Amino acid sequence: MTSTFFSLSALALLSSSLALTVKHERGTLELSAPVKRVVALEYSFIDTLLALGVTPVGGTLGTQGGDRGAPPYLRALTGKITATGSRAQPSLEAVLALRPQLIIADAFVHSGIYPQLATLAPTAAFQSRRGSLDDLNAQTLVIGRLVGREAAAKQLLADQQSLIRKAKAFVNKKAAPFVAAVVTPNSFTVHSNQSFVGSFLEALGRKNALSPKGDQTQYELSLEGLVALNPQTLVLFTAPDELPVTREWKKNPLWQKLSAVQRGRVYVFDRDNWTRGRGPVALKLMVAQAIESRLLLDAAPPSAFREQ
Structure with a gap:
């Protein structure tokens, strides 16, 4: 017993x-x-x-x-x-x-x-x-x-923190704030500094131009709304098998007036990998591409990350 x-x-x-x-x-x-x-x-x-x-x-x-x-x-x-x-x-x-x-x-x-x-x-x-x-x-x-x-x-x-610290060595500290957006065939949704991808890019050392809109950490914007912001750097997340709405916007003279377009600072990433995984595995890929794309340097992106 x-x-x-x-x-x-x-x-x-x-x-x-x-x-x-x-x-x-x-x-x-x-x-x-x-x-x-x-x-x-x-x-x-x-x-x-x-x-x-x-x-x-x-x-x-x-x-x-x-x-x-x-x-x-x-x-x-x-x-x-x-x-x-x-x-x-x-x-x-x-x-x-x-x-x-x-x-x-x-x-x-x-x-x-x-x-x-x-x-x-x-x-x-x-x-x-x-x-x-x-x-x-x-x-x-x-x-x-x-x-x-x-x-x-x-x-x-x-x-992850060690990786981010290493990535920050590539950052141009004088770079202007960016606007980041997920672009589908019918929508242009900006991501503030409180969304996952918006806060991730800030963690790497680039400044996000947008804060949440009320309780919305991401929200839709028109071409006119984007022109009003006139970002010097534009980060787009698109899908390779879709035609993003920005393809049509490029035909509009307003698009050509954007500072980011005139500076050649429009960066494009795969929205599936960047905005839908949101985990430790995805983050390693994102850090590597943020460096490879020259986004952190605020330099013109190579063809693999450039809007076509």
């Missing part, structure tokens, strides 16, 4: 030591121990988990509802992840079938279905789509705790 008693006591102490409590956008989540089976409903969460050495059992990799699917850099890494619909339209049935111990949801995109997700498994919600670089980094630490990889998460962020 004595040995059994001590064994049960040891198990109770071990269970207590493994228990964790974390705060997220919808409250507080309590778990008896770090989890192994995770369903991630946003690309940044998939990116973060993979960077931590954890493969989620499921993720929103589908193309339903107009979603473009996983960013190119992430596709090669998701072969063992079961698709659970698209980010905008996750399949609750597919999620339930995977028997997750944890669901990670986007506080903005999945706000309407959060109560339903929470009935399937413990669910944590974070601001990914509308989050800044600081928000995403904080999430990396929390996700690391949830999956028992807190030390690895801290190391990821330390490595």
Whole structure:
């Protein structure tokens, strides 16, 4: 009886030591121990988990509802992840079938279905789509705790800071503020210094010309609105298989009056890799391309990063 008693006591102490409590956008989540089976409903969460050495059992990799699917850099890494619909339209049935111990949801995109997700498994919600670089980094630490990889998460962020410090050596400190925008065939959406990509470029040492508009960290702008800003540097995020609305804008004399156009300082990046991954893996690619494009130097971009 004595040995059994001590064994049960040891198990109770071990269970207590493994228990964790974390705060997220919808409250507080309590778990008896770090989890192994995770369903991630946003690309940044998939990116973060993979960077931590954890493969989620499921993720929103589908193309339903107009979603473009996983960013190119992430596709090669998701072969063992079961698709659970698209980010905008996750399949609750597919999620339930995977028997997750944890669901990670986007506080903005999945706000309407959060109560339903929470009935399937413990669910944590974070601001990914509308989050800044600081928000995403904080999430990396929390996700690391949830999956028992807190030390690895801290190391990821330390490595990231080291990489950013090295990139800053390329920055022209006299460079004028930039305007950054995601450009689709029908819209021109600027990203303020509180969006992920807008705050990332500021972290590298370039100054973002725009602050949030009310509570919107990113918002649409017309050509006339862009002309009113008249940025000396323009950073565009487009998709290689789309014709961005700026193709039409280039036919307008107003476009040619932009200082960024006249200076030859219009930089173009793949919007799938830059604005939709938002995780530690994506960030390494982004730092490399920010240097390669000469954006940090405020020099004319090479053809690979120049508007055609």
